[in-house]
């Protein structure tokens with residue numbers, strides 16, 4: 307591919323040459339990408355656009371909503387309501403699903419998103435992002451169109467037909483998979499266009515870098531403690547090499563670094579809220595990121611199994627997330643397996 311391939315051309319090639327997407331999905335992805343450009347403009351304005359700070363409300367998960375969380379949510383809803391072949395949308399920031407009114411009564415897709423990921427970094431000018439996932443709406447009987455329901459969204463991540471994220475950092479980058487590898491597009495601000503800057507992204511299987519919020523160490527489960535402890539022992543320990551640590555606290559930024567140079571990201575179940583299976587959301591965060599990582603040759607696991615195989619039971623379900631360089635994720639899974647034979651896993655992870 308030429309170094310100046312646009313997102314549109316890339317998608318047309320995926321449609322026509324590789325047959326990996328139908329035209330309706332191509333149009334939907336283009337609408338999402340356009341919405342991300344609009345979100346990037348708001349992010350860049352910062353204090354000048356009066357977009358910083360709290361919105362004074364809470365989402366269904368009891369988290370304080372920032373103004374940008376709501377702005378980004380609004381932009382995505384508005385853009386897709388009129389531009390995509392959608393039946394409905396679901397967002398981290400909305401209690402229930404948003405059925406697209408009338409325009410595409412037979413809309414064949416479902417769009418899910420975390421409109422603004424890394425909310426705690428909005429006000430301090432650190433990279434944040436938007437994460438999205440597309441599922442097909444299964445409709446067995448084309449003559450009978452049932453109203454779209456929350457249950458339509460409860461599909462395993464392995465059934466995603468597109469997933470991506472946009473990172474609003476020093477550059478604005480869109481990362482996309484339609485099941486045919488991972489492509490990176492950089493926003494050319496002057497032209498307002500997405501330019502393909504890397505295709506066939508591959509995460510190295512080995513790494514010397516981990517990402518975890520170390521302040522939660524005392525709450526971790528034994529397998530995670532053991533894995534991190536072995537990394538911290540460095541050259542003198544069982545790993546025989548020194549490890550580096552990074553934690554941006556924006557999943558998009560931590561995952562993006564892993565896509566670019568390898569590493570492993572952990573937000574595992576911990577004992578702070580033992581009844582919650584994790585902090586991150588399965589449908590808006592873990593599934594799209596998990597698929598992108600797998601498409602780049604990495605792995606994504608709860609510690610006890612592949613994330614993409616989980617059958618969701620609710621829209622805002624949380625999950626333990628361990629993803630990145632394949633060999634490292636497999637090592638962490640072995641830690642869980644060995645621990646499970648010594649002691650039963652916490653009930654919440656069953």
Ligand SMILES: O=P(O)(O)OC[C@H]1O[C@](O)(COP(=O)(O)O)[C@@H](O)[C@@H]1O
Pocket residue numbers: 369398420422423424425426519555556557558573
């Ligand atoms: O502040 P903590 O506990 O380290 O959590 C950081 C994690 O929370 C998140 O910010 C959650 O995402 P939201 O900002 O969309 O709620 C992740 O992006 C990040 O990995």
Ligand SMILES: [Mg+2]
Pocket residue numbers: 420422423424557591
């Ligand atoms: Mg998030």
Ligand SMILES: [Mg+2]
Pocket residue numbers: 375398420421422423424425
């Ligand atoms: Mg968010």
